[in-house]
Amino acid sequence: MHSSNGHSRAREGGSDRSDPVEPAGSVRYDDPWYDALASGWGESDDTPAAVPQGRAQRADGATAADVYVEVQRSAAFQEVRSRYRRFVVPAVIGFLAWYVGYVVTATTAPGLMARPVAGAVNVAMLAGLGQFLTTFLLTWAYARHARLRRDRAALELRWDTQELTRGMRGGSS
Amino acid sequence: MTGDHQTLALLLFGAFVAVTLAITTWVSRHRHGSAEEFYAGGRLFSPMENGFAIAGDYMSAASFLGISGLIALYGYDGLLYSVGFLVAWLVVLFLVAELVRNCGRFTLADVVAARMSERPVRIAAGTSSVTVSVLYLVAQMVGAGSLVALLLGGQGEAAQTWTVIGVGALMVIYVSLGGMRATTWIQIVKAVLLLGGTIALTVLVLVRFHGDFDQLLSTAAERSGHGESFLAPGLKYGADWTARFDFISLGLALVLGTAGLPHILSRFYTVPTARAARRSVVWSIGLIGGFYLMTIVLGFGAAAIVGPDAVRGSNAAGNTAVPLLALDLGGGSDSTGGTVLFAVVAAVAFATILAVVAGITLASSASVAHDLYASLRRRHAKARSEVAVARVAAVAIGVVAIALGLLARDLNVAFLVGLAFAVAASANLPVLLYSLFWRGFTTRGAVWAVYGGLIPALTLVLLSPVASGSPESLFPGVDFQVFPLQNPGIVSIPLGFVAGWLGTVTSAEIPDEAKHAETEVRSLTGAGAA
Numbered sequence: 001m002h003s004s005n006g007h008s009r010a011r012e013g014g015s016d017r018s019d020p021v022e023p024a025g026s027v028r029y030d031d032p033w034y035d036a037l038a039s040g041w042g043e044s045d046d047t048p049a050a051v052p053q054g055r056a057q058r059a060d061g062a063t064a065a066d067v068y069v070e071v072q073r074s075a076a077f078q079e080v081r082s083r084y085r086r087f088v089v090p091a092v093i094g095f096l097a098w099y100v101g102y103v104v105t106a107t108t109a110p111g112l113m114a115r116p117v118a119g120a121v122n123v124a125m126l127a128g129l130g131q132f133l134t135t136f137l138l139t140w141a142y143a144r145h146a147r148l149r150r151d152r153a154a155l156e157l158r159w160d161t162q163e164l165t166r167g168m169r170g171g172s173s
Numbered sequence: 174m175t176g177d178h179q180t181l182a183l184l185l186f187g188a189f190v191a192v193t194l195a196i197t198t199w200v201s202r203h204r205h206g207s208a209e210e211f212y213a214g215g216r217l218f219s220p221m222e223n224g225f226a227i228a229g230d231y232m233s234a235a236s237f238l239g240i241s242g243l244i245a246l247y248g249y250d251g252l253l254y255s256v257g258f259l260v261a262w263l264v265v266l267f268l269v270a271e272l273v274r275n276c277g278r279f280t281l282a283d284v285v286a287a288r289m290s291e292r293p294v295r296i297a298a299g300t301s302s303v304t305v306s307v308l309y310l311v312a313q314m315v316g317a318g319s320l321v322a323l324l325l326g327g328q329g330e331a332a333q334t335w336t337v338i339g340v341g342a343l344m345v346i347y348v349s350l351g352g353m354r355a356t357t358w359i360q361i362v363k364a365v366l367l368l369g370g371t372i373a374l375t376v377l378v379l380v381r382f383h384g385d386f387d388q389l390l391s392t393a394a395e396r397s398g399h400g401e402s403f404l405a406p407g408l409k410y411g412a413d414w415t416a417r418f419d420f421i422s423l424g425l426a427l428v429l430g431t432a433g434l435p436h437i438l439s440r441f442y443t444v445p446t447a448r449a450a451r452r453s454v455v456w457s458i459g460l461i462g463g464f465y466l467m468t469i470v471l472g473f474g475a476a477a478i479v480g481p482d483a484v485r486g487s488n489a490a491g492n493t494a495v496p497l498l499a500l501d502l503g504g505g506s507d508s509t510g511g512t513v514l515f516a517v518v519a520a521v522a523f524a525t526i527l528a529v530v531a532g533i534t535l536a537s538s539a540s541v542a543h544d545l546y547a548s549l550r551r552r553h554a555k556a557r558s559e560v561a562v563a564r565v566a567a568v569a570i571g572v573v574a575i576a577l578g579l580l581a582r583d584l585n586v587a588f589l590v591g592l593a594f595a596v597a598a599s600a601n602l603p604v605l606l607y608s609l610f611w612r613g614f615t616t617r618g619a620v621w622a623v624y625g626g627l628i629p630a631l632t633l634v635l636l637s638p639v640a641s642g643s644p645e646s647l648f649p650g651v652d653f654q655v656f657p658l659q660n661p662g663i664v665s666i667p668l669g670f671v672a673g674w675l676g677t678v679t680s681a682e683i684p685d686e687a688k689h690a691e692t693e694v695r696s697l698t699g700a701g702a703a
Contacts, residue, residue, distance in 0.1 A: 065687035071700075072690035080697055088267045096428070099260045103424035106253060106406040107417040113249075114405030120390035124249055124405050131256045132462055138263055139458045143451060146271075151448060154698045161700035 067164045071157065080153045087145045095138060102127055181512060185520035189366075190343065193527070196358045197351035204352075209703075211560045212279040212539045213442040214353035216703075220449045222361060224456020227440050229360030230532040231258075231431075231457065232367055232464050233309075234316035234525050235590040240465075241498075242491025244472020245484050248393070248403035250410050251472055253420065254591075255465035257427030262461065264432045266454045271447035272609050272696040273438055278703040280536075281438050281601055282544040285608045288688045289616040292548045297623035299544030301600035302435040304627060305593055306537035307573060309434070310530055312589035314340065314578025317526045319492045320519060334579060341575040344530040348538060349564040356531045357443060363528035368464060370521040374495070374514075375467040377502040378474035389470070393477035403476070419658045423591050426662030430594025433601030436536035447699050471495055478502070490584070496522070530574070534567050541566035581647065584639075591660055592634060599626030599665035603673045609696055611677075613684045618677030625672020626665055633661035 071077050106113055106124060113124035209215060218226070236258065243251030277283035282298035314337050321336040347355055382389040394403040402408060410420035431437060441450040475484060475494040478501050484494045496518050500506050503514035542563035581589065604622040607614045633656045634640065640647050642654030658664075695701055 065691065068691040068694050069687050071694045071698075077694060077698070081693070084697060092264070092267055095260065095263050099256075099428055100424070102256070103253065103421055106249075107410055107420050110402075110405050110407035114401065114407075116401075119387040120394065120404060121387060122401075122404055125390075128249075128252050128256055131260055132466060135259055135263060135458065136462060139266060139455055142266060143455050146448075146451060157694070157698040158700045158702075161694060161698060165701065 064165050067161065071161050076153065077157055080150055080157060083149050091138060095134065098134065099131065102131060181516035182519040185516055186523045189520060189524045193347065193359045197347050197355040200354040200358065201351050206560050208560055211352035211563060214357050216443060216445050218357060218443045220444060220452035221456055223440060223444050223453035224460065225364045226357045226360035227453055227457035228460035229364035229528055230436055230440060231461055233313060233529045233590065234522055235312055236468060237367065237522055237525055238316060238492045238495055241468050241472040241475060242484065242494040244469065245475035245494040246481050246491045247409040248397060249406050250408050252469055253406065255468055257424050259462050259465050261428045261431035262454065262458045264429060268606065269432045270441050270450045270454045274441040274447045274450035275696045275699045275702045276692060277442065279442055279543050280539050281435055281605060285604055285619050288608055288692050289619050294616060294619045295544045295548040297620045298604065299540045301623050301627045302540040303537050305597045305601065306435055306533045308593035308596060309590065310533050310574035311577045311581055312593060313526050313530045314574055315582050315584060315589060316492065318578065318582045319488055320522050333582065337575055337578045340527060340530060341571045343527055344534050345568050345571040347531040348534045348567040353443060353535060356535050359528045359531055363524045366521050367525050370518060371464060371467045374499060374502065375470045378470055389473055389477055393473040396480050397476050415657045418663060419660055422658050422660040422663035425666055426591060426595035426598050426660055429598035429602050429666060433597035433605065435540060436532045439536045439539060471498060474498055534570055537570050538563040538566040595660050595662040595665065596627065596630045598662060599630040599669040603669040607673050612689050613677060615677050615680045615682045615684055617680035617682065618673045621676030622669055622673025626669025629668045630661045630665035633665060
């Protein structure tokens with residue numbers, strides 16, 4: 001339980017905002033490469049370029065905050081962010097509109113909802129089961145989108161960002 | 174009810190308690206007492222384990238007993254509940270799970286406080302988290318009480334009181350001794366039991382109708398006395414515009430509230446990465462969706478087989494529809510099959526309640542110790558002492574929940590849960606979304622967003638027919654009812670968002686660009702995640 005992998009030093013150095021409740025021997029199981037292997041198949045090949053800043057630029061007393069601002073402005077990060085937003089924003093608007101529309105119709109137009117379709121099954125029953133179905137489909141679509149379009153790029157950014165903050169802290173402490 | 178039911182149900186339930194206590198002892202044998210271990214179980218759970226645990230946390234007695242009961246009594250209007258409970262998970266999956274995992278350490282306040290002046294934000298978010306948890310706990314306690322009243326028949330009053338106390342004591346033991354690791358394993362065991370029981374009953378209902386869902390529906394409609402309208406919305410929420418708005422209000426609270434429930438948020442910290450958090454939510458959506466589809470069958474099955482009159486005769490709120498259905502499916506109250514099935518269902522429902530209360534107690538004790546205590550008392554409390562505070566907080570929360578659970582024992586369980594969701598959606602969701610996505614959000618905005626949702630939500634409930642003015646109220650003798658709706662969501666959720674916006678635009682504080690950059694980069698990449 002007390003094992004610590006090669007990155008734990010980096011991570012402890014890089015987490016200055018954590019309270020002093022971090023025990024030195026706590027288990028670290030977030031080696032990014034563990035995830036990379038698990039998600040390696042089926043990746044699309046359009047991973048954006050890594051963060052351009054190199055170690056050399058940090059000699060001028062930069063802080064962790066500067067690193068985060070730099071990463072935020074990098075093209076690689078903006079690409080990940082826009083991929084996330086391009087999926088999530090329309091999807092959230094879509095399913096919220098469909099759900100609110102369903103609830104409002106059910107409460108204000110019960111006549112429409114009661115219209116029979118086949119046997120005892122009516123419009124209301126189909127709409128309700130349709131909500132279940134769209135929820136399952138959107139879940140699947142989101143998981144697939146994140147796995148194919150975001151995971152690898154985000155992982156590389158995480159790695160780069162942690163490298164940048166670690167090197168800096170190591171020099172200053 | 175005969176003695177056989179009681180004995181067998183108590184035996185099964187005793188076995189569950191023994192197993193869970195064994196789990197608690199087993200996982201706490203190598204305890205270090207670190208905060209990471211107590212609040213997050215060492216962050217070592219796999220997505221599938223966590224998915225089952227999330228489902229276990231979420232599929233409460235309110236769903237199992239309350240929703241099926243509502244369907245049995247009101248037909249389609251009960252089904253509207255389950256749709257809201259499930260669709261809510263899309264909000265969690267898309268906007269919350271991964272980002273919260275990346276940004277926070279143990280609680281909701283961690284995510285918000287990272288960008289803001291820490292103390293006021295922690296106190297605000299901690300207060301609202303504890304409030305939501307206590308409301309949710311009361312619902313579970315009431316569920317436990319009414320289940321026992323059914324089991325023990327007429328002599329239930331004293332037994333009901335003792336059950337609520339017993340459940341409270343057990344949950345305190347699980348949480349304070351076993352922390353997150355024990356709580357998670359209890360959730361997993363419970364999720365498997367609950368799904369197993371539900372699948373068995375669903376299959377029996379479908380077999381009874383020869384797999385013909387259509388015939389199940391028409392029998393239910395016929396037996397209900399409402400005919401075709403039993404299968405369409407409107408029986409419960411269609412009477413007048415007050416009832417309609419009440420339901421729209423509830424629908425909003427359900428879909429937006431899940432993402433603000435502290436015990437759900439804390440589950441994402443038990444897995445190593447955001448990717449694992451996403452995969453746990455995908456697991457839990459599958460499990461929860463399947464479960465709610467089955468409660469629909471059980472609800473209509475109870476209407477068709479037991480009949481709404483018998484359900485209402487046993488418990489006016491419908492909470493006992495599923496146990497009665499099990500009795501009938503097994504062959505009636507005099508048969509062995511009926512006795513066994515009834516006992517199994519009762520024991521599963523007990524297990525459900527116990528596991529859910531443990532999860533909520535843990536989350537709220539984390540809020541008390543990690544947010545409130547750490548901000549109010551000593552800024553640099555040591556890890557061990559913070560965990561010690563959390564253990565004490567679990568006891569205090571248990572006592573409060575027991576007291577309120579005894580007070581509120583005649584309210585419908587599903588309704589009480591709806592209330593907890595409304596408060597979560599009003600007080601916790603706006604501040605969470607603003608801190609994750611709004612560059613210009615400030616400390617004052619965060620504090621206002623929390624109190625601007627929390628205070629209206631609680632005030633409106635106090636002024637609603639729930640508290641006073643009708644025979645079913647908490648205080649039936651007095652009448653200070655002003656607000657007509659039972660669920661405050663439709664007013665208080667927008668108020669929470671507006672208050673957060675207003676606080677931000679009126680504050681002189683200049684939003685910290687670098688802190689926002691840090692939150693954004695960390696939330697989407699996982700850099701520096703705990």
